[in-house]
Amino acid sequence: MLPAIEVSSLLFEYPGVRALDDVSFSVAEGSVTALVGPNGAGKTTLLRCLAGLEEPLLGSITVSGVDVLEEPRAVHRRIGYLSDFYGLYDALTVRQCFAHAAAAHGVRDAALDAAVNRTAERLDLADLVARRAAELSRGQRQRVAIGQALIHDPQVLMLDEPASGLDPEARHSLALLFTRLAGEGMTLLVSSHILAELDEYSTHMLVMRQGRIIESKPLGGAASGTRQVRIVFAREVADLGAALAAIAGIRVLEAGARDALVEIAGDAQAQSEVLRALVLAGLPVTAFSAERENLHQSYLRTVAGRGQ
Amino acid sequence: MNPELRRNLWLELTLHRLVAVPVALGLILALVYKMGEPDPFQPMAVTAVSLFIAFALWGGVQAGDAVHGEVRARTWDGQRMSAIEPWSMTWGKLAGAPAFAWYGGALCLAAYLAVSPERTAPKMALFLAAGMVLLASIALVGSIVAGRKAVVRSPSSAWVLGIVLLFVGPWMSVLSASEADIAWWGRSWARLDFLLASTIVFAAWSVFGAHRLMSQELRVRTTPWAWVAFLLFVSAYIAGFGIRYHDTPGQKVNVVVIAGLVVSMATIYPLLFSEASGAMAVRRLLLRVAARDRRRLLEETPLWPVSLALAIVFCLLTVTLVGPRGSEEGFFRGVVLAPVPLVLLAVRDAALYMFFALARQPRRAEAATIFYLLLLYWLVPMLLRAAGAQGLSDLVLPPFWARPGFAAAVAAVQAGIVIAAALWRWRKNYGS
Numbered sequence: 005m006l007p008a009i010e011v012s013s014l015l016f017e018y019p020g021v022r023a024l025d026d027v028s029f030s031v032a033e034g035s036v037t038a039l040v041g042p043n044g045a046g047k048t049t050l051l052r053c054l055a056g057l058e059e060p061l062l063g064s065i066t067v068s069g070v071d072v073l074e075e076p077r078a079v080h081r082r083i084g085y086l087s088d089f090y091g092l093y094d095a096l097t098v099r100q101c102f103a104h105a106a107a108a109h110g111v112r113d114a115a116l117d118a119a120v121n122r123t124a125e126r127l128d129l130a131d132l133v134a135r136r137a138a139e140l141s142r143g144q145r146q147r148v149a150i151g152q153a154l155i156h157d158p159q160v161l162m163l164d165e166p167a168s169g170l171d172p173e174a175r176h177s178l179a180l181l182f183t184r185l186a187g188e189g190m191t192l193l194v195s196s197h198i199l200a201e202l203d204e205y206s207t208h209m210l211v212m213r214q215g216r217i218i219e220s221k222p223l224g225g226a227a228s229g230t231r232q233v234r235i236v237f238a239r240e241v242a243d244l245g246a247a248l249a250a251i252a253g254i255r256v257l258e259a260g261a262r263d264a265l266v267e268i269a270g271d272a273q274a275q276s277e278v279l280r281a282l283v284l285a286g287l288p289v290t291a292f293s294a295e296r297e298n299l300h301q302s303y304l305r306t307v308a309g310r311g312q
Numbered sequence: 313m314n315p316e317l318r319r320n321l322w323l324e325l326t327l328h329r330l331v332a333v334p335v336a337l338g339l340i341l342a343l344v345y346k347m348g349e350p351d352p353f354q355p356m357a358v359t360a361v362s363l364f365i366a367f368a369l370w371g372g373v374q375a376g377d378a379v380h381g382e383v384r385a386r387t388w389d390g391q392r393m394s395a396i397e398p399w400s401m402t403w404g405k406l407a408g409a410p411a412f413a414w415y416g417g418a419l420c421l422a423a424y425l426a427v428s429p430e431r432t433a434p435k436m437a438l439f440l441a442a443g444m445v446l447l448a449s450i451a452l453v454g455s456i457v458a459g460r461k462a463v464v465r466s467p468s469s470a471w472v473l474g475i476v477l478l479f480v481g482p483w484m485s486v487l488s489a490s491e492a493d494i495a496w497w498g499r500s501w502a503r504l505d506f507l508l509a510s511t512i513v514f515a516a517w518s519v520f521g522a523h524r525l526m527s528q529e530l531r532v533r534t535t536p537w538a539w540v541a542f543l544l545f546v547s548a549y550i551a552g553f554g555i556r557y558h559d560t561p562g563q564k565v566n567v568v569v570i571a572g573l574v575v576s577m578a579t580i581y582p583l584l585f586s587e588a589s590g591a592m593a594v595r596r597l598l599l600r601v602a603a604r605d606r607r608r609l610l611e612e613t614p615l616w617p618v619s620l621a622l623a624i625v626f627c628l629l630t631v632t633l634v635g636p637r638g639s640e641e642g643f644f645r646g647v648v649l650a651p652v653p654l655v656l657l658a659v660r661d662a663a664l665y666m667f668f669a670l671a672r673q674p675r676r677a678e679a680a681t682i683f684y685l686l687l688l689y690w691l692v693p694m695l696l697r698a699a700g701a702q703g704l705s706d707l708v709l710p711p712f713w714a715r716p717g718f719a720a721a722v723a724a725v726q727a728g729i730v731i732a733a734a735l736w737r738w739r740k741n742y743g744s
Contacts (some may be wrong), residue, residue, distance in 0.1 A: 019591050020672045020741070056531055057389055061596060076531035080393045091386030095323050107315035108394035152390065 008191035014063035041212035094138035109156035320408025371413030376451035583616035649716030656723035
């Protein structure tokens, strides 16, 4: 299967600043990839290049099999993009905003109403379609902007800080929407500072720093063939880290006096064998449970691992 | 229906406006009718045309904000990513953004045609309509350029319209100054017919220009052939006013070459200050040259070097074609060498702009360039002349009419120095 997004050796500069420096990565179809990194890391520039709004100096970008640099117009029909600093037509109603976005993305006149209604339902905006955009709250405007980006059912949806301005309830519904869209086969690339929010729906993580990709990996370990396991002991174990490291198949991530977080390569059978080895080694195991590494932990570990 | 047109119609043509405009127009014309009795039709026609002009100006303001307003409102990225084709976007904005003005203007023209006693009323109405298309499309071009440059953060409409009137106004007033026929390319043309044809042709060029710029905005690549064609057309158009019936083919060529030189020189500066020509543009072009990618090189070259190249070509033609004939014709003897220092000074000025644009953090390169050009062309030479240092003044602003050979040498030295400075700054800031 072709990746939904494939980027190779991307170079982009502003006067005096190299915003993207030899950036290469690929995004699997149907995945939800969290694009994370500090301010100024190049996330927005990268998204704008992927969306065909900016042209890099060098490199290649393919989205849904189409070369973005050669055929940006063809790519625009296949993608949806929500900019960090988006705007709405304030004088139009939500219905008109959606209808214009749909028609502008090639939805036929006969299908406009259906597309508008479906999008309003998806974004919990059905009660607000007659209101002018200028009359909406910040969170409601954010949902309208997201609706405009996905009204034409793009193959790839790219969102720059989609949850900023949303209350916790709206964020949760957005997470559910993204999960549902990914389930329907849409590929999502989401940039955000709020890692906890991304954690709800992301399957992959792309970490940027100073214009470079420093990590690109699946989240949760399952897809990479490893699993994180939290082990709790009945009493304090002297030099627990060393004792665990001596067990084959274990990589120690954290070790306290009575508990540890380890990474175990392999499937459930491999975990069972590790547990057996722990008991045979005389370690007083009282709990042994798989633990999903959250995005925040993963990000911090990645950054720490790079000595940043 | 064109989505961009429909969006604009939602905003511009409300039911209230649709009803209010004909009612107001009817009331105004009724008032003029009563006041103008017993011969009310001429003043009614004048009123209708005056109101049309007001609508046309308002339409220009609206078209001038069509793109730049979207850049300000941060909706332009969404439009750039839409599936709307460049031509649909162009005419959707031209017809849609000033939709209210078109509506009011159409009603005024209909009233004018109904009441005007003049036999030429249909032609005049067509001329006015073409003039409004010309105005709106130039305003749209200005709007795209202003949005791209992002130099105007306040509403741009008035600014754009001011530029439009600055260029279109003198041309229109010269052509409509009297009622005599116009001599063009050695033939006599009825004034209104000539004005009508000129306005239609320039409106078509202007719409085409807006379409080319819109194509670039929507990421459709273009090469500069259309700009070259436009410059050649304008050169031939302007040359037509200087060509007399009995001119020989050689004399006609002389006039065309000099018109071409003037036109290409005149476009260098507005382009230089309105296009993106900084370090990133240079780096992009150098990469294309290194990759021998001629197509991309042409697509990504700004237009001012094209104008400059054309000016150099016309300068060489002036020296080689017009020059040999200069011994016979007094006028051409004077102008044959003057273009050489003028073109060299244009090269210097372009290099000066690039020097500022190639700063590590370029800020207001345009303003800095204009400031130093004012010093070089006006303040310093004037001050030196006032102090009696004519020789020094000639080294700053070479006397290209009186001593073109000396002026060419001075301009070449100046151009060389500024080019060297720009190259030094490039190597220092972007050399790696």
